[in-house]
Amino acid sequence: MLEIARLNGGSDCFELDFVKREATPEPAMKLGIRLHLAGLSLSDTISILDRLGVERCRTTVHNWVQKADLQPLGGANPDHVAVDETVIQLNDERFWLYAAVDTDTNRLLHVKLSPTRNQAITEMFLSELREKHLVDDAVFLVDSAPWLQAALHRHGLDYRYEKHGNRNSVERVFRELKRRTNQFSNCFSHAEADTVENWLQAFAFAWNQLI
Numbered sequence: 001m002l003e004i005a006r007l008n009g010g011s012d013c014f015e016l017d018f019v020k021r022e023a024t025p026e027p028a029m030k031l032g033i034r035l036h037l038a039g040l041s042l043s044d045t046i047s048i049l050d051r052l053g054v055e056r057c058r059t060t061v062h063n064w065v066q067k068a069d070l071q072p073l074g075g076a077n078p079d080h081v082a083v084d085e086t087v088i089q090l091n092d093e094r095f096w097l098y099a100a101v102d103t104d105t106n107r108l109l110h111v112k113l114s115p116t117r118n119q120a121i122t123e124m125f126l127s128e129l130r131e132k133h134l135v136d137d138a139v140f141l142v143d144s145a146p147w148l149q150a151a152l153h154r155h156g157l158d159y160r161y162e163k164h165g166n167r168n169s170v171e172r173v174f175r176e177l178k179r180r181t182n183q184f185s186n187c188f189s190h191a192e193a194d195t196v197e198n199w200l201q202a203f204a205f206a207w208n209q210l211i
Helices: 026-038 042-051 058-068 119-132 146-154 165-182 193-210
Strands: 080-090 093-102 107-114 139-142 158-161
Touching: 026 042, 026 058, 026 193, 042 058, 058 193, 080 146, 080 165, 080 193, 093 119, 093 165, 093 193, 107 119, 107 193, 119 146, 139 146, 146 158, 165 193
Parallel strands: 080 139, 139 158
Antiparallel strands: 080 093, 093 107
């Protein structure tokens, strides 16, 4: 479980460009965002804010997270990268979450939500990953998924099949994500795909702050 006390990057660990349009004090908004991304439900988050004299509804905190537009920082230069995908339930549809993790630091490098999984989508994910980070010399740790191996080969990236070992780092991320989505009955209900992907990017940002 993610520990709230470890989300301690301070109030300056992210900026809120939209704060001038909000009636809530910026420190309270940042606290609400940090509490929710660290593992508290929206209900528990607004309960804590209420004790501090800031009365807001769940939708308001959700909107703060969306407007903050948080995502993992770029510029990493990892030696090994674990790549995998997992199913995310969005209303009554299945989507695929792609994730890349630096196995030395356990930091999330990139996440992407897609309505399907195939070589073309995987190549797009890898292109975005290469734009954000210095991964051309990294060794990619993958499972036996043929579309993933084919996409890495197409990009000219070095990869190695690894069922367990260092590749478990991405599985730990997925387990925490599943724990979080269990709070929503393991499903993002009444949400658009871009809203869910925005939340997943924010989750990745918070994960990197906590490890």
